[in-house]
Amino acid sequence: MYNVLYNRHIxxxxxxxxxxxxxxxxxxxxxxxxxxxxxxxxxxxxxxMVSGTNQVLRALKLTGKHxxxxxxxxxxxxxxxxxxxCWGDVSVDHNxxxxxGATLSGNIAALNALxxxxxxxxxxxxxxxxxxxxxTYDIGxxxxxxxxxxxxxxxxxxxxxxxxxxxxxxxxxxxxxxTHTTTTPFGKVIRGNQRTxxxxxxxxxxAGASYVATxxxxxxxxxxxxxxxxxxxxxxxxxxxxxxxxxxxxxxTDVFHEITELALQTRSWVLFEAERxxxxxxxxxxxxxxxxxxxxxxxxxKLQERFSGMTEFSEMVERAQEIIESRWSFWKxxxxxxxxxxGDRAHDL
Amino acid sequence: xxxxxxxxxxxxxxxxxxxxxxxxxxxxxxxxxxxxTFRTFPAEIKGGPxxxxxxxxxxxxxxxxxxxDCLVTLNQQALDENLADLREEGIxxxxxxxxxxxxxxxxxxxxxxxxxxxxxxIGSRISKNIVVLGALAxxxxxxxxxxxxxxxxxxxxxxxxxxxxxxxxLETGMRVAEVKISAKNPFKFPKGAGQRRMLMTGNEAxxxxxxxxxxxxxxxxxxTPASEIMEWLAxxxxxxxxxxxxxxxxxxxxxxxxxxxxxxxxxxxxxSGPGVSLMSEALGLLSMAEIPAxxxxxxxxxxxxxxPTKTEQSDLLLAVYGSHGDAPRLVIAPTSVEDCLSLIGLTxxxxxKYQMPAIFLVDQALSARLETVDPNxxxxxxxxxxxxxxxxxxxxxxxxxxxxxxxxxxxxPGTEGCEHMVTGMEHDEFGNFACDDETHTAMTVKRFxxxxxxxxxxxxxxxxxxxxxxxxxIGVVTWGSSAGPVEExxxxxxxxxxxxxxxxPKILNPLPHKELATFFQSVKRIIVPELNFVGQLASLLRSxxxxxxxxxxxxxxxxxxxxEIVSVILETAATLNVRRAxxxxxxx
Numbered sequence: 026m027y028n029v030l031y032n033r034h035i036x037x038x039x040x041x042x043x044x045x046x047x048x049x050x051x052x053x054x055x056x057x058x059x060x061x062x063x064x065x066x067x068x069x070x071x072x073x074m075v076s077g078t079n080q081v082l083r084a085l086k087l088t089g090k091h092x093x094x095x096x097x098x099x100x101x102x103x104x105x106x107x108x109x110x111c112w113g114d115v116s117v118d119h120n121x122x123x124x125x126g127a128t129l130s131g132n133i134a135a136l137n138a139l140x141x142x143x144x145x146x147x148x149x150x151x152x153x154x155x156x157x158x159x160x161t162y163d164i165g166x167x168x169x170x171x172x173x174x175x176x177x178x179x180x181x182x183x184x185x186x187x188x189x190x191x192x193x194x195x196x197x198x199x200x201x202x203x204t205h206t207t208t209t210p211f212g213k214v215i216r217g218n219q220r221t222x223x224x225x226x227x228x229x230x231x232a233g234a235s236y237v238a239t240x241x242x243x244x245x246x247x248x249x250x251x252x253x254x255x256x257x258x259x260x261x262x263x264x265x266x267x268x269x270x271x272x273x274x275x276x277x278t279d280v281f282h283e284i285t286e287l288a289l290q291t292r293s294w295v296l297f298e299a300e301r302x303x304x305x306x307x308x309x310x311x312x313x314x315x316x317x318x319x320x321x322x323x324x325x326x327k328l329q330e331r332f333s334g335m336t337e338f339s340e341m342v343e344r345a346q347e348i349i350e351s352r353w354s355f356w357k358x359x360x361x362x363x364x365x366x367x368g369d370r371a372h373d374l
Numbered sequence: 375x376x377x378x379x380x381x382x383x384x385x386x387x388x389x390x391x392x393x394x395x396x397x398x399x400x401x402x403x404x405x406x407x408x409x410x411t412f413r414t415f416p417a418e419i420k421g422g423p424x425x426x427x428x429x430x431x432x433x434x435x436x437x438x439x440x441x442x443d444c445l446v447t448l449n450q451q452a453l454d455e456n457l458a459d460l461r462e463e464g465i466x467x468x469x470x471x472x473x474x475x476x477x478x479x480x481x482x483x484x485x486x487x488x489x490x491x492x493x494x495x496i497g498s499r500i501s502k503n504i505v506v507l508g509a510l511a512x513x514x515x516x517x518x519x520x521x522x523x524x525x526x527x528x529x530x531x532x533x534x535x536x537x538x539x540x541x542x543x544l545e546t547g548m549r550v551a552e553v554k555i556s557a558k559n560p561f562k563f564p565k566g567a568g569q570r571r572m573l574m575t576g577n578e579a580x581x582x583x584x585x586x587x588x589x590x591x592x593x594x595x596x597x598t599p600a601s602e603i604m605e606w607l608a609x610x611x612x613x614x615x616x617x618x619x620x621x622x623x624x625x626x627x628x629x630x631x632x633x634x635x636x637x638x639x640x641x642x643x644x645x646s647g648p649g650v651s652l653m654s655e656a657l658g659l660l661s662m663a664e665i666p667a668x669x670x671x672x673x674x675x676x677x678x679x680x681x682p683t684k685t686e687q688s689d690l691l692l693a694v695y696g697s698h699g700d701a702p703r704l705v706i707a708p709t710s711v712e713d714c715l716s717l718i719g720l721t722x723x724x725x726x727k728y729q730m731p732a733i734f735l736v737d738q739a740l741s742a743r744l745e746t747v748d749p750n751x752x753x754x755x756x757x758x759x760x761x762x763x764x765x766x767x768x769x770x771x772x773x774x775x776x777x778x779x780x781x782x783x784x785x786x787p788g789t790e791g792c793e794h795m796v797t798g799m800e801h802d803e804f805g806n807f808a809c810d811d812e813t814h815t816a817m818t819v820k821r822f823x824x825x826x827x828x829x830x831x832x833x834x835x836x837x838x839x840x841x842x843x844x845x846x847x848i849g850v851v852t853w854g855s856s857a858g859p860v861e862e863x864x865x866x867x868x869x870x871x872x873x874x875x876x877x878x879p880k881i882l883n884p885l886p887h888k889e890l891a892t893f894f895q896s897v898k899r900i901i902v903p904e905l906n907f908v909g910q911l912a913s914l915l916r917s918x919x920x921x922x923x924x925x926x927x928x929x930x931x932x933x934x935x936x937x938e939i940v941s942v943i944l945e946t947a948a949t950l951n952v953r954r955a956x957x958x959x960x961x962x
Contacts, residue, residue: 195596
């Protein structure tokens with residue numbers, strides 16, 4: 026267990042209580058002169074993952090360090106490895122599905138050994154592991170949690186598109202309640218996914234992560250600041266990125282932005298950061314975004330055909346709303362301190 | 375005059391290529407025509423070249439055909455990549471804007487502006503494939519009402535507007551084809567037996583066959599090309615009271631199977647090579663604890679992530695030996711979709727009867743192959759059950775009793791007086807940990823005795839297919855989905871005056887010794903075609919029977935072609951008196 030401390034301030038901040046200096050603020054538009062993924066990726070039109078990866082790499086390259094990436098099997102790996110120029114000057118280690126965390130450990134250990142031997146500087150490189158939700162929530166969970174528990178210095182990025190898209194849209198541990206996937210089909214007897222998804226930030230904090238953040242590619246500045254913080258903070262850091270998947274979510278390819286904004290507005294996806302002070306075993310939670318007004322989850326569900334079955338059952342929509350509200354109630358102290366009604370859905374949040 | 379016609383449709387993934395091919399296949403199957411297909415998919419999620427090939431015949435076909443009679447290409451790349459496989463007198467149907475080579479002049483090429491028609495007349499580029507389907511229906515002389523009936527069923531759920539839209543696209547294609555395509559074209563749509571045939575993929579056949587065999591507990595983890603098995607079962611197994619559980623990885627999947635099976639149910643998992651690699655520790659557990667289980671392995675190009683959407687037969691040695699220690703298991707390899715349907719039931723029966731893990735070895739080509747099957751195959755009833763204790767064993771139940779029998783009675787948890795422990799540790803008759811030499815020897819012998827018993831079991835007889843002449847000097851041994859090309863090749867060789875005898879064992883562990891030993895005595899040369907680099911079946915045969923083999927190996931991610939086998943047969947025939955055995959074979 027750890028002590029919980031809330032940051033009164035709401036919003037993205039280049040400041041971290043673990044760091045003496047603020048990280049580079051990339052500005053509102055993330056308009057900086059670096060490239061992330063260079064060219065030739067094979068992602069589908071409207072894919073959120075490509076944009077997320079791109080921003081992660083841009084933020085990391087901004088640190089001036091050599092980026093060493095350990096990537097697990099999944100959509101992101103398939104669409105970026107058919108053309109190696111895609112990764113530009115990033116060193117990439119593609120490993121098996123379950124082992125992103127373990128390979129990350131290997132990379133870190135070897136580079137640290139080289140640094141100790143004086144072959145390269147400890148500050149010359151930054152290690153990042155990247156995997157999808159399947160490779161993180163399911164098959165890769167053991168490797169990830171033990172990597173965090175070992176307390177090594179690196180970043181783990183989970184590109185969460187909420188199902189196994191690469192193999193044909195099968196449900197995963199991150200698939201939302203009520204979703205239709207090929208392994209959680211929406212039928213008369215069983216209506217889509219019956220499980221409440223796991224929550225990666227909880228798992229990562231329980232395992233002892235130094236820094237955990239959630240992000241989405243539509244909020245460039247927020248995402249990139251978080252990655253920069255993760256690069257600067259000592260110890261294992263986890264960033265989970267919301268990734269729209271038109272193919273798997275059965276949504277139009279041109280509403281990437283709208284869907285992500287609606288996820289934020291309906292609080293289906295909450296942007297926050299958690300920083301751990303090891304000495305006092307305290308985790309400081311910062312909420313980065315509060316919607317202007319209450320929007321029911323239905324607005325979010327109806328843009329995506331994967332939810333088309335559940336939206337016809339009011340009790341299912343209610344249940345989806347309940348899941349959101351129970352998560353949101355965690356932020357009550359922050360909302361109250363900011364004069365926002367304490368998460369009561371009957372009022373303005 | 376027999377009817378034998380091969381059609382290939384090629385284009386970009388997402389253009390609706392598979393829909394065109396599947397529609398033709400399904401309509402043909404309704405007419406009672408026999409058919410087999412081959413499909414390739416790109417590794418990309420969207421985009422990349424893809425194709426479907428369909429061979430229609432009035433007799434049962436085991437192979438999807440080598441040269442095609444009619445090629446349909448939706449873009450230039452598809453044309454360039456597939457034209458070489460079109461017969462010299464074949465017919466090409468392609469997009470108007472493509473460059474078509476003039477030679478050979480014996481070919482007929484029809485170039486129609488599919489994309490323009492779809493955009494201008496139908497108002498959507500997505501309808502292009504239905505326009506192509508219309509033109510193709512005219513070319514193949516498919517009765518219009520048949521295809522309309524089919525589309526009506528296919529799009530019924532999507533509403534009247536979408537159905538009308540597609541009907542219009544179909545008519546546009548037909549209308550343009552009537553003008554452009556010569557009425558004298560040689561094709562005719564086959565007249566089938568009139569009786570509808572069941573058409574299904576290998577994966578569907580496995581899922582259906584397993585359900586018919588009483589499998590009610592499925593544990594799985596998504597993996598190409600086996601995922602469709604879990605998807606089919608997720609839809610249908612609950613309806614018969616079964617349960618599908620998607621686990622967090624393959625290790626959990628097989629251990630779930632172990633749990634459900636120990637508790638008395640028929641349980642299965644389906645995966646591909648990477649999954650079997652993860653499961654191999656549990657394979658040893660299942661052997662050691664003597665728990666029945668069925669593991670479907672749909673092989674793909676390996677090792678590691680390898681070529682997920684391409685076919686290969688490179689898991690044989692993994693299936694037979696994969697796991698540490700001496701861990702016996704049953705390995706069954708079907709050769710066709712019909713086999714998938716019938717042999718999965720047999721696999722369950724043998725696994726249950728002999729209380730051991732069984733691996734059902736298919737590959738991507740067979741998993742994705744659409745084939746007509748005999749409806750009677752579905753009706754197979756379970757033919758064996760687990761030997762179980764009746765209860766009241768005085769509370770001193772010896773789960774692993776040593777006797778002359780191949781198996782000792784199991785007990786379903788909860789059977790009164792038969793409380794017991796199953797374990798992955800070496801154990802005595804009661805399941806107590808024991809690591810003395812006598813017990814380990816006795817128990818290992820007990821576990822391996824099952825293989826000899828299976829070989830002698832009436833259930834496992836007749837599991838070899840034979841082709842060609844029984845007095846031939848050249849023998850061909852193959853396995854799994856390579857059986858079809860071998861059968862074709864032997865026919866072609868016969869036409870060229872060379873007698874060849876072929877044998878395809880469908881049980882690969884234990885090998886059918888009687889039949890194989892007799893076969894090896896009857897031939898002077900043994901050719902072993904298979905889809906892997908080192909010649910895995912060949913190495914099993916060499917080590918078991920001390921025979922020399924001529925390996926024909928291929929690792930191109932696609933099935934063997936009969937011509938490749940024929941050329942090795944011809945070489946062998948020419949040098950029949952020269953001893954030749956290549957150790958590693960060559961990748962062709």
